[in-house]
Amino acid sequence: MSLGSFTSSDSKRRATPLPRPIENMQTFTPDSSIASDVIPSANFGERNKGRLPDMILLHYTGMPDVQGAIAQLCTAGTDVSAHYIVLEDGRIVQCVPEAKRAWHAGVASWAGEDDINSCSIGVEIVNRGHDWGYPEFPLRQIAAVIALCRGIMLRRNVPSQRVLAHSDVAPSRKKDPGEKFPWHSLANSGVGHWVQPAPLVRSEGLRLGATSNEVRGLQQALARYGYGLSITGKYDTTTTEVVTAFQRHFRPAKVDGVADHSTLVTLQALLASLPAETAATAAT
Numbered sequence: 001m002s003l004g005s006f007t008s009s010d011s012k013r014r015a016t017p018l019p020r021p022i023e024n025m026q027t028f029t030p031d032s033s034i035a036s037d038v039i040p041s042a043n044f045g046e047r048n049k050g051r052l053p054d055m056i057l058l059h060y061t062g063m064p065d066v067q068g069a070i071a072q073l074c075t076a077g078t079d080v081s082a083h084y085i086v087l088e089d090g091r092i093v094q095c096v097p098e099a100k101r102a103w104h105a106g107v108a109s110w111a112g113e114d115d116i117n118s119c120s121i122g123v124e125i126v127n128r129g130h131d132w133g134y135p136e137f138p139l140r141q142i143a144a145v146i147a148l149c150r151g152i153m154l155r156r157n158v159p160s161q162r163v164l165a166h167s168d169v170a171p172s173r174k175k176d177p178g179e180k181f182p183w184h185s186l187a188n189s190g191v192g193h194w195v196q197p198a199p200l201v202r203s204e205g206l207r208l209g210a211t212s213n214e215v216r217g218l219q220q221a222l223a224r225y226g227y228g229l230s231i232t233g234k235y236d237t238t239t240t241e242v243v244t245a246f247q248r249h250f251r252p253a254k255v256d257g258v259a260d261h262s263t264l265v266t267l268q269a270l271l272a273s274l275p276a277e278t279a280a281t282a283a284t
């Protein structure tokens with residue numbers, strides 16, 4: 001969908017026009033007090049066994065324009081949706097009531113659960129993504145994401161360590177919201193679990209093809225944090241993908257899938273700073 005005849009200076013002055021809600025779609029009152037618009041999506045269902053959401057999953061839209069992204073997330077038949085869309089100018093659109101199960105995660109797993117749509121609230125952040133130049137996230141958009149997430153965390157009792165990237169729960173398929181997403185800014189405002197990454201130093205690191213007890217220990221640590229991978233002692237493709245996802249989120253200075261010293265130290269620091277009861281559960 002085209003942005004019409006707006007020039008770039010026009011678009012700075014005027015808010016991006018939102019598509020009109022699809023006719024005959026039932027509207028609803030937004031769950032978040034800072035959602036300014038409701039564009040109901042046709043794509044949602046019931047949460048499995050009445051599961052209450054206790055995770056927030058952050059995405060980028062990965063499409064060239066916002067109208068196309070909203071159309072994709074709301075039109076019947078696309079089979080995708082999200083609870084919220086956060087625009088670049090900070091406006092927040094709600095598309096699916098939080099009580100319902102939106103379709104944003106796809107095949108995914110975290111901490112032994114694989115119906116991620118049933119346990120999560122999906123937030124799509126408008127950004128063209130890696131395939132379309134991957135711009136920086138504007139500050140006002142991040143401020144809106146923080147405010148939205150803080151509200152959801154309070155209302156839904158979402159623990160910090162369950163504010164996650166799509167890439168964390170689907171490392172073999174997804175990159176979003178990617179290494180430019182400022183997780184440290186969110187953490188500074190009480191959103192998400194994060195530690196200062198250990199500095200990059202020259203080190204060999206574990207990598208694809210390695211087989212050792214160190215690899216096994218790495219896999220155990222990643223699984224204990226929540227990542228879905230098998231403990232085999234072999235640094236296989238899945239391990240590379242999970243380490244890459246870990247780096248995008250927690251050590252974005254170098255995203256290469258090699259478990260170097262900085263990656264290992266950052267992972268240990270994250271595990272050490274998990275709330276005690278979570279670490280105990282994860283260890284069982």
Ligand SMILES: [Zn+2]
Pocket residue numbers: 058059060104166174176
């Ligand atoms: Zn996504």
